[in-house]
Amino acid sequence: MNKLLGSLCLLLFWGSAWHSAFAQELNILHTNDVHSKLTGYGPEGEYSPMVTGNDKTEGGFARLATLMKQAKTKAPEKTLILDAGDFLMGSLFHVAEEETGFQLNLMKKIGYEYITFGNHEFDFGVGTIAKIIKTAKANGAIPQFVASNMVFDPKSTDDDELQTLFTDQTIKPYVVITKNGLKIAIIGALGIDAWSVAPASKPLSFPEPAKILGKLVKFLKTTEKADIVILLSHSGFYPNEQGGGYYGEDLDLAKKIPAIDIILSGHTHVKTPEFIQVGTTYIVQTGAYAANLGNINLKFENGKIAEFKFNLIPVDDSIEGDAEVNDMVNKQIEFINQKYLSGIGLTYSDVAGKTNFDVFTNYAKLKESNMGSFVADANMFYLKNKGMAPDFCLVSAGTIREDLPKGMQGIITVPDAFRVMSLGKGYDNVPGYPLAQVYVTGHEVKKLMEILTMMRNKGGDGYLYFSGIKVSVNSDKGFLKKVQKVEIDGKAIDISKKNTKLYSIAANSYLLSFIGRIKEMSKGLVVIVPKDKNGMPVTDMQNQLIDIDANKTGTQEGKEWIALFDYIRSFPITGSNVSVIPDSYKQFDTTVIDLKK
Known part of the structure; x- marks a missing residue:
């Protein structure tokens, strides 16, 4: 018996020592403010994702799918794909979402795992985004929603449909997952300014993230034993044109809650060629429209992030798009033609x-x-x-x-x-x-x-x-x-x-x-x-x-x-x-x- 206990203790010791002594790697791919740009940014007629070297358009889900598939194929156990909100609203594709839920299904198909809400998800009202999500779920798999500061109104029925998605865990206040042996907590928040420009989000409310997330992050670190806490923050920041550097909500939040390890930012459409560091918190943003794919490679060692590398991968004409995804997008264009444009005497092209x-x-x-x-x-x-x-x-x-x-x-x-x-x-x-x-x-x-x-x-x-x-x-x-x-x-x-x-x-x-x-x-x-x-x-x-x-x-x-x-x-x-x-x-x-x- 003593021998068995000794062996178990030794095993636990070596397991703990291995976790501390060997760096664990994680690759995070991320976007923000995609705004339904499924066919990229630039003149629509020039977008040709299946041919390289012939246009200057940026983004596009066919190209994005290729990059995500390559990363997942290379290291599936180390790769995590996320979005920081405003994935909807900004192209003719969003017009059909209430009826088809197409984009959420497509996002899941190309590799997105966890996403949060931006202000523009509520442009057509709380009931409409609830319907979009439910329609997409009925048609197939969708990414997991994470919303940590979303508060429902107990006196109103207008947000009840969305609340049912919280009840059935389509939307969660946080998730804790394991990737490559790392325990990762993912949370999501809509910022102060983002909520102020989302009048149709009523009767929902989104309290200031700093007032909600502090206790949650502490719980995730101490009770859930998360190694890394990642915040999908639709709050943003701006470059300081005069003094250099950056200022804004996400930097302020990092100062108030230093236990957040990584903030994947959105809302302000700012492109960070290099990561921003506030204390031990790393903050990045990709710009907008999936013109760039954020790429984080980190090493976790001795209970902390020991190495953090970040770059933006241009999603451009050098990348041959995924044929299946391109076909899906083209079929959706035909649906939009027939359902929405023909009645006003127009076609997509x-x-x-x-x-x-x-x-x-x-x-x-x-x-x-x-x-x-x-x-x-x-x-x-x-x-x-x-x-x-x-x-x-x-x-x-x-x-x-x-x-x-x-x-x-x-x-x-x-x-x-x-x-x-x-x-x-x-x-x-x-x-x-x-x-x-x-x-x-x-x-x-x-x-x-x-x-x-x-x-x-x-x-x-x-x-x-x-x-x-x-x-x-x-x-x-x-x-x-x-x-x-x-x-x-x-x-x-x-x-x-x-x-x-x-x-x-x-x-x-x-x-x-x-x-x-x-x-x-x-x-x-x-x-x-x-x-x-x-x-x-x-x-x-x-x-x-x-x-x-x-x-x-x-x-x-x-x-x-x-x-x-x-x-x-x-x-x-x-x-x-x-x-x-x-x-x-x-x-x-x-x-x-x-x-x-």
Whole structure:
């Protein structure tokens, strides 16, 4: 008996000594903010994943599948594949998710194991993401969801469908797995800013990660005996342009909870060529759209990460795509053609025209961008062409989701136009926020421009682009006194309180809904009352949707991405036999003039 006990003790000793003395390796592949870019980023017509060396597009699930399969084949016991949220929303593929759940099944097929939620997963509401997940589960396997700071509302039934997925463990607050002898805990969180821009996530709440994760990480380290804790964080951070380095939520979180070993970050679309280290916590992010695959190789020794190597693998034309995955994606395109595009007279491959230069949004310097004014002009053209005549159009930088890069040939197709203005869904179930129209007085136009020019100076999602209106300001003047002149259709209007004439504003319904909230947002300092064409206050924005074809029953909604497609198609045809965006759009936004300068 004593001999047996001695042998067991010796075995346990040597097992522990082996765990301490020999480095255990782990390979983590990860993405964030994929945004349904199943066919990559770049001109859609140039994406050719089954042929190498012939295009400049980035990303694409066929290429991603090849890289993931190679890693899994080489070292299946050491490889872990993860995503940090916002895997949905951003291409025509997300349109079909509620009905098919296609992307989640595809993610599982190409190798994803654990994923978390981003703010855009809730764009269509809590019930819709629940339905997407359930539909995908009914059709096959999906990655395991991890959400550690998701809190359900006990008084509301609106999140009950999603809560059933928590109950059946489709969504878990954490997982503990073993890879290559390492005990790994994986947790997930939606950050403070991400939740603030996810209004449709109600009645869910997402408490500040630092307030929730501290106790959880301690439990995982002490009770679950996790060697490594990995956080899938849809919180993000930004580069410090002046002082160098980075700042933001994930770095702050690492300082508050140093026991988190690795933070795979998302939300801010930042690409880290090298890892960031805060204490003993490693933080990385891949950018967006699966243009790069994050690749971590680490060694764990003597109870800690002894070596951490990180690089970004370009997902580009040098990689031959997986044929089976490419076929699956192409079949989904056919489904989208038949189900969603044929009814509005389009096909996925229809060509709008071409561009000889990049049409883009520079989020660091929004004034030095040409996309916003281009979209605003497109809306104006589209509505006038449909027999409407708004006085001016507005477009928010925050709703512009992608550029129109020149690429190799400059050809712009339906999916390219859609990706620029891909947010929202109309009451007609056609993707894209519907265009709407409200009316304000001449003096209210002046007050609105005071607020909007102020927002432009701050930058960010609230930066507004205009068409049909030009504003002259004097930046030396005081609060609400900067706007000196407003011109509509080239003519100055009376901006005094005497002018009660109504002027029409067209924009997507999401943006227009904010005009009525200016009083609340300005603490009562600025009051603007959106009105209908008869001058009555607007109580329901749905009543203000623009009907682009009054000859048909019901409201035929207008969409910004269709406006963009039609506008490009309207330009003169050149020697390339397609319409070409004129060079005048190389210029940046000139709708606001500072008289001081």
